Amino acid sequence: MAEAGENRGTNRTAREVQQNFAESLGYAEEIIWDLLSHEQAHVLKRKLNELIRDPPGLTEEELAAKSIAEIEKERKALSKLTAENEKARQIIFDAVWEQRKYTNRQSLTAIIYVMVVTDEKDVNRAEDSRTFSCHPVFRARRCVTGSSGRSSDSSDCCNLFVDETGRVYQNWEQYVATNELPEGVMVAPEKGVYRLVRDHVRLDKYITPAGSTNKKVLGYLDTGSAIGGFAAACVPIAALLTLPVSGPVMAVAGAVGLASAGYATARSGGKLVDRSQHEQSINVTNREARGHWLGVLAGTVGLGAAGATTAVTAATNAGREVGAITQLTVNGMNISSIVVSGTGVANGVLDLILKVQDGDDITGMDVLQLSASLVLLTHSVYNFKLASTIIAETSNSKLSGYRETLSNRQRRSFDKMSKETIRLRGTTRGKLDIIRNVNEMPSRQQFNDLYKINKNLNQEGVRYSFAPDGQGILLNGEVQTTAADLRASVQHNQGPNVLGQVSQQIPASHAESGRLNLDQLTQGSRLIGPLPTANPRNEPSTYAAGVFALELSSVMVGGVLFVLENYGRVLFEHVINAESFENLISGMADNLEPEVFDFIMRLTRTFMDSFLDELTTVLKFFISTESVLFRILQQVLNNYRDMPYETVERHTGDIIRAVRAYFMSLNPNAYAELLQKCTTCVGYFSICPL
8 A cells, every 4th residue: 555645854844734734624613524426436536546646657768768677677566556556545445435324325524634743752742843654534424413314513423534544433532542553643633623723723642552551562462472472383393303392391382382372362353353343354355354364263273172182181191081072073173273273374474475575564463473373283283193192092092628728748639539539429429528528527647648659549540539428538439448558558568458459440430520620619619818898896705716717707609708797696606616617618618509508507597596595504515606517517418418409498497406406315414213322422323225
């Protein structure tokens, strides 16, 4: 997994960094959330891609400066790190997405950051340190105050926390007490919420569990038990090699070995319980969980076999005859112990080798489990020999605005893909497919990838276009892939042979494809800044950055000029991101008829005038103009594509009802009769099936 970010000796203190986070991620003293519907899993995955970034590939200059062997070695390392990052992202995603069960299948989360200071032991001075590591944590809503089912207030209630390893904590107190942060002083927002009181962030400081006395004592016990186990394992090995070992030494080794195995078994069981309580995988397919399961199983079977063998020995020494069934039972227990503990030894050794190769830290628990499995294996083999002797003796006993943001290289690939999309699917459908892709905000890197392999594609007679579903690209209208996978295959011979999957020639042009001229689109449909004749006025303090300039702007749609401020101030008061709003406006202007553009803008204002207060009262979250505009545009494109304006206008009521129903479906609160009282806090919660 990607390591936590580190701050080594820079000019900013832990408090200053947390202050910046609070100003960006908090709002005064309110508890705020990011809302994602159950259909927006891709948004959370996109956030995780930004949080845990894959390493950049080798540049052309680096490729030219290295030998083939060095390039292959680095590519393998990059591929391995990328796979580990993907696994880490999937673990966190599964843990965060699972918490929707408390919020009616909608995801209500917020991200916070915890700093761990390692060079300062005084908790009161830790926030002034300039040396610390930074660890992201997702906060998810669980309980709300009141039993009416309408409250969205989670003050003094349990919030869930998911850390960077995918561990889930039921409240802030549990996170503080049982997190797996490195040893040091953690500097975190108060109770896991960014609050600004008189413009200053409120912080909590704690000694991390790894630095507590209990944790250190456990570490000493783990180390001591592991050393004792290895020493105890050497004695039966010597005896099996026919070296002279006295009876008292064997007895002491047996006692020490069994004590070590018993301690390791208890620790492994405790680790499994801990993983279960924190909603981590306890499946045997998980490497860490598998080690714990083998520790528990080997300890249980091995200790049982040792006890049974001791009982047979005592009975024989007392002169009592041991029955055949008892003999076979003891023999079977020792065989089972040999098999299970042997598997534990093999698994432990393999884990240590893999961790060394991966550069991961080897924990005391890893060594303890290997020690316990080894001592159980050696004693079981020795005891099995002894039991056999006794038995023998007892036989007798995991667009345009958008285009302008691209670099020249990216723009060439974008233009080529756009023209091919229009050529294959016609002017109307092709343009709508382009805007769908732009609305999905594809990574600009994909255009760089396509530019790099453009010559290769031309030589193979392959053209690329936007995929109809807004995800990836389409080769010769046949094979769907991503630009990154395509470049890896064509340029680096990594992954499947994508071009080999293309079986058909370049498809013929669509009958209505016409000719796409992006320069003409830019001239005929473009956003124009504030007009010289616009009435000057002061910018409202409630507007987001850049919104006021948009309100004073106009947009040219098919030769018709629309003044944006004519659509009412309510639209601009609720814009969160000026760039997103501008991209939507520009995309609509490039791909819609003037009448449809005007209709969608007016319908957006009508919706916000009529339903905004009602929806805000029910949902208790901020509804942005961009989200309303996008949902109305989506309804028009999905249901009334290619229809004349008059037909679209007749379905005004249907569009309004569909958009309202969508927002109502985002209600994270449950009905009052489904709520149950939380035993930990003052709040109430419900659990729904996912």
